[in-house]
Amino acid sequence: xxxxxxxxxxxxxxxxxxxxxxxxxxxxxxxxxxxxxxxxxxxxxxxxxxxxxxxxxxxxxxxxxxxxxxxxxxxxxxxxxxxxxxxxxxxxxxxxxxxxxxxxxxxxxxxxxxxxxxxxxxxxxxxxxxxxxxxxxxxxxxxxxxxxxxxxxxxxxxxxxxxxxxxxxxxxxxxxxxxxxxxxxxxxxxxxxxxxxxxxxxxxxxxxxxxxxxxxxxxxxxxxxxxxxxxxxxxxxxxxxxxxxxxxxxxxxxxxxxxxxxxxxxxxxxxxxxxxxxxxxxxxxxxxxxxxxxxxxxxxxxxxxxxxxxxxxxxx
Ligand code: GLU
Numbered sequence: 001x002x003x004x005x006x007x008x009x010x011x012x013x014x015x016x017x018x019x020x021x022x023x024x025x026x027x028x029x030x031x032x033x034x035x036x037x038x039x040x041x042x043x044x045x046x047x048x049x050x051x052x053x054x055x056x057x058x059x060x061x062x063x064x065x066x067x068x069x070x071x072x073x074x075x076x077x078x079x080x081x082x083x084x085x086x087x088x089x090x091x092x093x094x095x096x097x098x099x100x101x102x103x104x105x106x107x108x109x110x111x112x113x114x115x116x117x118x119x120x121x122x123x124x125x126x127x128x129x130x131x132x133x134x135x136x137x138x139x140x141x142x143x144x145x146x147x148x149x150x151x152x153x154x155x156x157x158x159x160x161x162x163x164x165x166x167x168x169x170x171x172x173x174x175x176x177x178x179x180x181x182x183x184x185x186x187x188x189x190x191x192x193x194x195x196x197x198x199x200x201x202x203x204x205x206x207x208x209x210x211x212x213x214x215x216x217x218x219x220x221x222x223x224x225x226x227x228x229x230x231x232x233x234x235x236x237x238x239x240x241x242x243x244x245x246x247x248x249x250x251x252x253x254x255x256x257x258x259x260x261x262x263x264x265x266x267x268x269x270x271x272x273x274x275x276x277x278x279x280x281x282x283x284x285x286x287x288x289x290x291x292x293x294x295x296x297x298x299x300x301x302x303x304x305x306x307x308x309x310x311x312x313x314x315x316x
Contacts, residue, residue, distance in 0.1 A: 005037030007205040008198070009063070009070065012044045013056035018254040019306065019314075020209075020239035020247040022066060023273045026287065027236045028207035029068055030294040031163070040201055041070040046077045046193055062256045066266045067287030075201065077193055081186035087196040087226065088185040091151070096225050097181065099147035100128040101139040124150065124177035148189075150178040151221065158217040163207070163234030163296050170217035179218055191215060195222040203231050210235040210303070211246065234296065237303040244305075252311045264315055272314050276304050283313070 009025050011017070032039050041060070045051045060074075091097050106127065128136070129152065140147060153173035161167055172179065181192040188196060194215075198206065213235050223230040241251035259269055271285035278300040279293060304310075 001036030003036070003038050004202075005032060005035050005205060006040060006201065006203050007032035007037060007207060008040040008042050008201060008203055009068070010042045010044050010194070010208070011056075011059050012047065012050075013052065013059060014047065014050040015052075015055070016255040016257050017059050017062045018247055018256065019269070019273065020254065022256060022269065023239055023277065023304075024207070024209050024236045025063070025068065026270065026273060026290075027234065027277070027299070028205075029287070030290055031207055031234060031296070032205060033288075034291050034294040037205070038072070039070045040072055040075065040203070042075040042077065042197060042201070044077050044190075044193070046188065046190075048078075058257070062260070065260065066256065066270060075197060077197065080197070080200075083200065084182075084188045084193060084196055085186040087192065088149070088182055088188065091181070091192075091222075091225055092149075092185075094225060096152055097149045098129055098152065098178075099136070100124075100150045100178075100180070101131075101136060101143060101147050102127055103143075121176050123175065124179065126178050129178060146184050148180045149182040149184075151181045151191075151218075151225075153178050153221065158220050160216060160220060160230075160233060162213075163205075163232055164237075164299065164301065165210075165235060168213060168217070170214060172214075172218045172221060175214060176218070181222070191218050192222060195219045195226065195228075198231060199223075199226060199228045205234070206231045207234040207236060209238050211238055237301065239304045239306050242305055242307050247306060251306055252308055254306060254311060259314060262315060269314060276300075276310075 007028055009028060011021065029039060043056045045056065128150070155171065155173050157169045157171045159167065159169050179191065180189045182188045216233050220230055239247050241247060247254060256269065267284045267286055270287050271280065271283040274280045274285050274290055275283050278298050279290060
């Protein structure tokens with residue numbers, strides 16, 4: 001038992017939980033529980049326009065039904081704005097940030113010269129880093145939006161050793177340039193909010209989808225600036241549609257709530273996901289029974305393609 005090993009589940013309440021979310025959460029939960037560690041729960045509800053009322057409660061209910069549990073109080077990000085403002089000030093006082101008044105069309109125009117894409121994002125060429133104060137003031141006066149705050153990046157590779165896929169070397173400056181960390185002191189963007197909260201909760205292990213690998217390098221830059229020890233990272237290959245894209249409605253109904261409504265048992269869902277992951281041969285298992293068979297070495301390294309035939313394995 002080692003309660004000082006701390007992980008977290010961090011759902012964003014923007015839509016119903018589906019098989020893809022659960023597969024990732026399963027790995028996170030099994031990894032920490034097999035080490036006798038602590039699992040925290042954090043609701044990542046800062047992206048307010050996309051957050052829907054009641055979704056967080058529904059997610060927690062589905063998770064409990066599937067056999068997940070967690071320790072301590074649930075952290076809700078929108079209740080932590082004062083803390084985020086402190087972290088923002090600490091970065092700002094180090095001169096690590098600058099305000100950006102570029103519009104989306106400015107960015108597109110600037111990007112045409114250097115079509116450098118990382119993770120389907122446009123690389124920000126740093127326009128506002130060198131914009132004159134006069135021009136900044138003039139642009140702010142003519143805009144109804146508050147400036148975004150970007151982190152100054154430099155041409156330096158960030159390295160980390162993933163629990164599943166081993167060494168990664170990523171250069172955020174080359175991939176995305178100076179990236180947005182906040183839209184105001186108490187309004188952090190995803191990259192900063194995650195790091196700030198993981199530091200506050202003493203998180204030592206982060207297990208999440210492999211679509212966030214490029215973000216890990218950005219977050220490690222923030223750990224350095226905030227003088228905090230980063231966690232270990234494990235990135236779970238995503239469950240994707242036959243078109244190679246992130247799981248979405250058009251790929252069929254993979255929502256946990258729908259399986260529940262059809263009377264499918266939680267053991268069937270957990271067992272099938274564990275079989276697809278290479279953990280067991282059968283399709284029925286209780287989540288807690290998988291702790292003893294869990295190991296990172298057993299897991300498939302490939303993304304799982306959710307074809308209609310595969311989806312129907314859950315209720316066959
Ligand atoms: N809330 C994020 C998501 O649902 C997870 C972020 C993280 O684990 O760092 O994708």
